[in-house]
Amino acid sequence: MVKSQDIFVGKHAIHHKTIDLPAHLELFLQHLTVQRRLAHNTIEAYRSDLQLFISVIAEQHVTSCAAVDKKHIQLFFAHCHNKKHSARSSARRLAALRAFFAYLVAQGIITTNPLLELDSPKIGRNLPKALHLEEIDLLLTRPLLPTPINIRNWTMIHLLYATGVRVTELVSIPLKGCNLATCHLRILGKGNKERLVPFDAKTAACIREYMERARPAMVKNRTNTMLFLSNRGRAMTRNRFWQILRETARARGIKQDISPHMLRHSFATHLLSGGADLRSVQMMLGHADITTTQIYTHIDTDRLKSIHQRFHPRG
Template identity: 35%
Template sequence: MEIQDLTWIRRYLTYLNVERGLSVNTRCSYERDLKKLQTFLHARTKNLEDCEGNDLFLFLLKEKKQGRSARTLARYLATIRGLFSFLILERLRLEDPTEYLSTPKLEQNLPYVLSENVMDKLLDSTLENQNRGNDSAEKSLDKEERKENRNLVFELRDHAILEILYSSGLRVSELAGLTLKDLTLETGYLRCQGKGNKERIVPLGEPAAQALQEYLKEARSQLLGQKTSGLLFLNFHGGRLTRQGIWEILKKWAKKKGVKENIYPHLMRHSFATHMLNHGADLRSVQEMLGHADISTTQIYTHVSRQHLVEVFRKAHPRAD
């Protein structure tokens, strides 16, 4: 029966890919969770065809005793429910064993965001290396000047990366996958591929567009060297930047700017959404720019925005206390 279970899981993952359009990372997460369930069931001489609600309850209980968080347990249950809904749809099972299982109550963890003052400090466009060389002139520079010129290339790239993350609220994977064809600087927007390969258009602010133009004019060709690539942002070798590479870029940039907060790519996305709402953007527009399929995912930022208003009230109103 182990082979049958694996076949059913593969069919479900194919369905998630073809019918639902879920990303590779999401499907891999589902596969890990389901194989863990399969191992547990086989230890109890059960399988996906004959397991019952109590078997699934004991699986979740075992994971809870091993220290899994409520959020992880909720993810397990959502994955399992999705599988059995599919099996019933395909008439591989008649009844749903997850029917009476309840989702663990989740604490609502509000995302941490940077203040606008800290963001201004982080995005300060003053560059340390102002020796702007070019490909032909670089050969005549001495060793120290070449080093400064190379540092300027990275500064222009890194500044453009931070400006885009904050201007557009992109996920780090979306940023890494941007190509030159995705840019329309004349009208101030870019196109990106989001989760499930869903395409969306996001606007670019003037500082972000200017930082991009400087990067394209003075830095990208030097990173590219003799290679060819359609990717927008390149690493030291002219190849694609990794998530880890972008994370390192933000860390180094924050340290250089004297920002002590822990800076990471998704924090820029959180801050983008919250600052937009603080300044009057409507929830639907922010949802569209973030690429959220469900507006409830976007609504968490309204709580952060309200929290900001409460703090302002308490500081400013003479009878707030």
């Protein structure tokens, strides 16, 4: 029988005091994957930040969880500061450490959390950049030469702006995830959380044209269940679409360097500017916390000024 203070590493039950920080880190990452169901990229970010912490304090001959105290945490952040790491990186690492040591306390591995008295570093909040409507119109202009590749590119840009999905979500849409009858996408987002995102009739027409005229020329006699394909019939990659968007922007005379995330920001900003409620935009974007969506309420200052001038008695 496995004792209550024993834990599993692989198939073997080992007393928790006999395993070191790296082994507990692997157990923590398994917990995030299986219990919390966090996204792969999030898990890897935790892994990278916590492995850096473990490597730094190992130089002080600290290898067990119980041996870590407040001075080791401070030593780690002093190391990050000396390496000129950004405040944003430090804030992310502190969040990772908080989650890791809270997990160790919950599991009974340690009794005291060495991060309880530490404050998060203060960082500035970067407002997301949104494209002007004139730039959106340029991007969504129908290509003069309607080749299969041009139709595909045009459709993907249309759909990205119409739905505000993340670029990883865009290139991962399966055929069955796009419903042209009801005009909505079924998106599997961060943390394997599913959401429905609507799109407009014009975008539906673009997708239908792509399905009828472009996709068959790409898939040919092969089998692929993804909606958007490369010219070799394989699933589109996020890096390739990033290149396509930049090339399209340059060809349309847009001078600034744009990214897929800017179209996501533009989607949210333009919806809120048009009067959409914050909760609906949160659901469409797939934000777990509405405070993440609230950042978009600080962007449209020109519109707020015009409202103030129009309706305030001394405007």
